[in-house]
Amino acid sequence: MLIRDLMSAPVMTVSPETPISSVLRLLDAARITSVPVVGRHGTLLGIVSEADIMEDEALIDDRVPVTVVRVPAPTPPRRVAEVMTHLVVTVQPDDDLEAAIDLMRSTMMKSLPVVEYDRVVGMISRSDVIHLLAGRDRRIQAEVTDLLQSEAPHWRVEVQDGIVTVTGPVDPRERHLAEVLCGTVRGVVGVQINRLSTL
Numbered sequence: 483m484l485i486r487d488l489m490s491a492p493v494m495t496v497s498p499e500t501p502i503s504s505v506l507r508l509l510d511a512a513r514i515t516s517v518p519v520v521g522r523h524g525t526l527l528g529i530v531s532e533a534d535i536m537e538d539e540a541l542i543d544d545r546v547p548v549t550v551v552r553v554p555a556p557t558p559p560r561r562v563a564e565v566m567t568h569l570v571v572t573v574q575p576d577d578d579l580e581a582a583i584d585l586m587r588s589t590m591m592k593s594l595p596v597v598e599y600d601r602v603v604g605m606i607s608r609s610d611v612i613h614l615l616a617g618r619d620r621r622i623q624a625e626v627t628d629l630l631q632s633e634a635p636h637w638r639v640e641v642q643d644g645i646v647t648v649t650g651p652v653d654p655r656e657r658h659l660a661e662v663l664c665g666t667v668r669g670v671v672g673v674q675i676n677r678l679s680t681l
Contacts, residue, residue: 483668485582486575488614489596489604495520498527498563505530505562515592515607519566524601528566531592535565572597573606582606618644622669629663636678644671650678 495518496505508517509532516531572595573582582594586608593607623641630637630648637650637660646664651657657675664673 483579483614484575485573485577485579485596485606486604488579488610489575489606490610491596491604493518493595493602493605495524495602496530496562497521498561498566500562501559502535502562502565503559506535509535514605516605518570518595518602518605519562520602526570526572526595526597526600526602528568529570529595530562530566534567537565570595574598575603579606579611583611586611618669622646622667625667626664626670629667630660633659633663644669645674646670646672647674647676649676651675652677 494508494512494514496508498519500519505517509515516529518526519528519530521527571585571589571591573585575596575598585591585594593605595602596604596606619641622644623639623646626641626646626648627639630639634650634656637648640647640649646667648660648664651660660675661673664670
């Protein structure tokens, strides 16, 4: 599977001048862990994440006495440029999904910007991968059932953890056909053929 098949797009972005308070509201409302920081033409400049904001002591240190907070002039709001990460690991839309998974494992990043021609076109996250895996068995079962329907509508199909169990084929030709058809479905890791019980 390619990253473009699973990535979230269009992607929400911020600029280096975006107030950090706006990013906090965006991360909270969209339930995301990071957001790309882009220039005027959509070029990726960096990323700002939950971790970047939580490491900013000025944002979360509430130990300053109230009397000290009073200042004669208004304090300008903190900006993304002050906390963002400049070195960003990215992937491309036509990279294999495994490449993104490997990067998220090795870098401990929860999400990665998807970049094409220096422009951010999407985001791929751990939650996208988990969502895909959670629905994998249902998708495989539906696809295998559709394939086998024309050959033998009475065969039963069950899938668990990518392993397909087909109950019904009796003779060697039918068993071989079921194995071949199941093997054409993306995500199948094994095939087990059972005969229908005569009891």
